[in-house]
Amino acid sequence: MPDFSYLTLDSLSTAVILVDGVLHVIYLNPAAENLFEVSGKNLLENSLQLVFTDTGQLANAMQRALHDNASYIEHELVLTTHAHNKLQLRCTVTPLPANRLLLEFHPMDRPLKLAREEQMLDQTQASRLLLRNLAHEIKNPLGGIRGAAQLLEQELDKPALREYTQVIIQEADRLRALMEKLLTPQSNTRHSALNIHEVLERVRSVVLAEMPEGLTIVRDYDISLPALIGDKEQLIQVVLNIVRNAAQAMQGEGKIVLRTRVARQVTLFKQRHRLAIMVQIIDNGPGIPPELRDKIFYPLVSGRADGHGLGLTLAQDFVSQHSGTIEFDSEPGRTCFTVMLPLQAASE
Ligand SMILES: Nc1ncnc2c1ncn2[C@@H]1O[C@H](COP(=O)(O)OP(=O)(O)O)[C@@H](O)[C@H]1O
Ligand SMILES: [Mg+2]
DSSP: OOSSOHHHHHTOSSEEEEEOTTOBEEEEOHHHHHHHTOOHHHHTTSBGGGTBSOOHHHHHHHHHHHHHTSOEEEEEEEEEBTTSOEEEEEEEEEEETTTEEEEEEEEOHHHHHHHHHHHHHHHHHHHHHHHHHHHHHHHHHHHHHHHHHHHHHHHOSOGGGHHHHHHHHHHHHHHHHHHHHHHOTGGGOOOEEEOHHHHHHHHHHHHHHHSOSSEEEEEEOOTTOOOEEEOHHHHHHHHHHHHHHHHHHTTTOEEEEEEEEEEEEEEETTEEEEEEEEEEEEEOSSOOOGGGTTTTTSTTOOSSTTOOSOHHHHHHHHHHHTTOEEEEEEETTEEEEEEEEEOSOOBO
């Protein structure tokens, strides 16, 4: 006599896995296949370790359930899938007859994701303020430097020396233009329909030209993606900054994958979007140093001796001007930056 109906479990939206006494999978419902990105058929009679890479915390919960012969709830379970996705879950383990265990998983990533996005928004605003103040501070003395160089130029007898004053004047002008950009980022944006792959192709050719040997940039494009409304120059800068970082981290030797996918029903900054474009930049370099992971989007944070620490700050600023998000996941051998850009007008 079956003690429950698989049919009922099949239609549940909660992810459910049934295991036997030696932790082999007896049953896995479609919600679990979805959540852990696995196919149930291949897993039946196989170890639970084929579903996720780290089962330690879960093994502990299972032991307790068996020991108490009662349901045990693990409120903060962290599991990594074989597709490298880290999941935060609440898990209920229920002992069943014949040494079997029923595992129910409830994802908790919504509140965590929201908290992360809010933090990112705060951070972007703080970064923007800092950049504006910095730009202001730099602009003022620049005017003085330029004026002094002009006066000096008039006093010079040898025309050959003017070359030097011209360098000062031109560089001061270039810096001023850059500072203007930082002070008024919005005023220069031009939104129009664009193809994200044109953006990626441009970045690909620029970075390959900079690092001609040893670097491979693989395209993994979903060419059916619809057009996106956005500022092409800004988006090029976003992807360029991320890809350059990857290339620099690998010292020009390694592989970068540029991946595009469509994402449906995504929630970004509390807004629900029917469609979004997901761009992933994945490298097989050394990974982001652990001590930098919490702050790489802050201005002036750099892990490189000659870095300015502005690349990711600007990237984040530009992406948030497109109502999108940037996130990353990094470990030695694999760093993935994910940029989500909403396609449709926000609903609700
Ligand atoms: N793909 C990556 N792999 C390893 N480290 C990275 C990667 N992307 C960013 N970083 C780290 O983040 C830091 C900040 O990047 P960024 O804001 O572009 O500033 P900068 O490139 O001027 O240092 C880098 O210096 C580097 O230490
Ligand atoms: Mg950089």
